[in-house]
Amino acid sequence: MTLVAALAGGVGAARLLRGMVHVVPSEKLVIIGNTGDDVEFYGLHISPDLDIVMYTLAGIVDENKGWGVSGDTFNCLEMLGKLGFETWFKLGDKDLAVHIARTKFLKEGIRLSEATKRLCQKLGVKAKLVPMTDDRVSTKIISGSLCLDFQEYFVKRKTEDTVTNVVFDGADRAKPAPMVVEALEEAERVIICPSNPILSISPILSISEIKAALKKTDAYVVAVSPIVGGKALKGPADRIMASMGFEVSAYGVAEFYRDFLDHMVIDEVDKHQKKRIEALGVKVTVANTIMKNLEDSVRLAKIVISTK
């Protein structure tokens, strides 16, 4: 029985979720992860957002970076460089084991959701981490006449291109992975993690059955704003929202989710936006949303779970 379903991107989501597992029984938490960023390098299938959440909940994430495995080495990558391959996507040796395993599973015909389940089990992650889909949905970044793969935009070109549009290639044919729609239907509460609305949450919403389930669910839908004081806590969300014509503010985020949002947790520095957001028909809780350590994460998770 799902108590809480969470829509999750990468680092921001993982930081809230590492607190959430101390607040909600893990086995009743279903995390619906973004796979629009998934990428293939060297023939290996990499699911960066799923891995960030998995490593974080397994307690092995590199805390400084927020991604990758703590204390990892990069000897394989260095050698791949010598063999003539591009190495701008920083894959550590331990990290690679996960990609090798996932790729092997997929090659054997095992679906991504089942592969993710197996990896999580082995790493001791008790929450149910589910990819948004077992189908291929690829986030493409449009910048003028350029069409960039997500990781090319995000890592290789360091988010320097002005994003004029984002396309979720394959979304029209993609079905939600098993458990996704049921979790959204059953949950008492749906959490939209403080992830990039356009790059991390929109790919999930791009699958029509997920969007529909979210609109239909009786669950109380709570989002945590990733925009604090008009800036993204991490990553290019602020610049992308601006270049795509959205207001770069907690209000802008609430407006982005207004179709299904019941409640919004905004940072104290944004408390002046409370009334504007409430005018959208969305309740507001003002809190300290910065998560520097596990205590911060637990504190915020408690607030998120008790909003009403």
Place this chain on the structure above:
Amino acid sequence: MTLVAALAGGVGAARLLRGMVHVVPSEKLVIIGNTGDDVEFYGLHISPDLDIVMYTLAGIVDENKGWGVSGDTFNCLEMLGKLGFETWFKLGDKDLAVHIARTKFLKEGIRLSEATKRLCQKLGVKAKLVPMTDDRVSTKIISGSLCLDFQEYFVKRKTEDTVTNVVFDGADRAKPAPMVVEALEEAERVIICPSNPILSISPILSISEIKAALKKTDAYVVAVSPIVGGKALKGPADRIMASMGFEVSAYGVAEFYRDFLDHMVIDEVDKHQKKRIEALGVKVTVANTIMKNLEDSVRLAKIVISTK
């Protein structure tokens, strides 16, 4: 133009060949490598004998072990173990890069010979290292009613089973890789490296066109005995020769190769066998065949190349 063609297994062959490249212009040396030991782990295609030769000639081999990359780490393997995979085949992180690259090439439809060429080029190996075939030939070890994969016998079970037969699965359908037959036809000299006759050289000979080219060639065919003083310098060659009914001696090796052998280099401790081997119609040179360092390898290579 090929001057020297060499039939090569793993460590013993690599030690002679690291000397040979100082004696013969590398670009005129064609090394025909055994791929009967090839194995797939974690969906990655591993060619242990090709890699031993490649790493040795690239100057990056782990000198102590004779295989693997010097100074390698094993973090990926450790993580694969945590993910529930078997880890008895010791793949280092740098080593893995080669298998990842090879697997990617093969998946793209590139043949093993071309993949090997690309890897060698990037690692600065100038000699032409060619797999015996681009097809799949798998050495199977028969021990009574057991049929073991080569690496299962060799690494996992530590050569503890009594070998009653060896089968080269797929050899009847396998064609020599490009350059193999031409090299044997063109070469002035063919070297049978001091490798296990049954496990390393026989897989190469199991491909009928290679065996035929070897019998037909005008090249002077010289073998270095891997059996010294009735014992294998490395590995289970002595036990296997015994259990399969061959005499475990330099003479036994000469007899094994007699169909095409012109000359045999045997160790000083075996000089009493000279006459018996000559009675097979095979000339004999007695020399110190132990290769502890590069100087030893160069010295032996010079002897091998000047026999007549």
